Amino acid sequence: MLHELPVTSAAPAQAAAAPTLPVMEQFYTIQGEGYNTGRAAYFIRLGGCDVGCVWCDVKESWPVDAHPRQHVAELVAAVTTEPGRNVVITGGEPLMHDLEPLTAALRQAGCRTWIETSGAYPLSGQWDWICVSPKKFKAPLPSVLAAAHELKIVVFNKSDFDWAEQHAAQVGPGCRLYLQPEWSKAPAMMPLIVDYVKANPQWQVSLQTHKFLDIP
Ligand SMILES: C[S@@+](CC[C@H](N)C(=O)[O-])C[C@H]1O[C@@H](n2cnc3c(N)ncnc32)[C@H](O)[C@@H]1O
Ligand SMILES: Nc1nc2[nH]cc(C(=O)O)c2c(=O)[nH]1
């Protein structure tokens, strides 16, 4: 015998919340630092950082709530209006956010995904180039150091050379090693960096070339 089925109104499928991220600024420029210096790249600067570097050159990025949130799809659409396909995710400290949705969407759109991180938070996302710039103010995680393609140490005083070596001992074998002068200390530190790289040629010099060029 057939039973009459109770009439149920199917609950509408819960729409997955479209992922958003707080964006301080976004700009298409030339990568100024490190291994990819000189390459055209689209920068996405995410808001939020609690690392607290005294010499940080982008302190306006620190408060997470000060920056309007954008949908991942909007960000990818903005990136792909430009001819380049290298995308740098920076901040702020970008790894304070789950970067899986953004990096997956960027790769789907044919972009290469690069990150600038202090390494203080666990890695999320899919990356073609990982630049780790560890900080004394909040230690990098061993798992992020191990994944680095590039280790970029900011040299603020002469104790930073020993500190650089301590971190170089924690990266993988193919990782590129860079010493970058802290911008305001460059006149004093640059001669020491030059001598250090000449004596320890596994290291290279990285300069913030965009600041000399007066571009973003
Ligand atoms: C503003 S941070 C954002 C990404 C991430 N929070 C980090 O520190 O790697 C981008 C890069 O700029 C470097 N940087 C910040 N302030 C600097 C300064 N005053 N002089 C030289 N490099 C600086 C950082 O070490 C990092 O490699
Ligand atoms: N041109 C340019 N290159 C950069 N490389 C790393 C930057 C950063 O702030 O993460 C940066 C930046 O702000 N501008």
Ligand code: SF4
């Ligand atoms: S970790 Fe990066 S964004 Fe955060 S304070 Fe340091 S340099 Fe600035």
Ligand SMILES: [Mg+2]
């Ligand atoms: Mg910068």
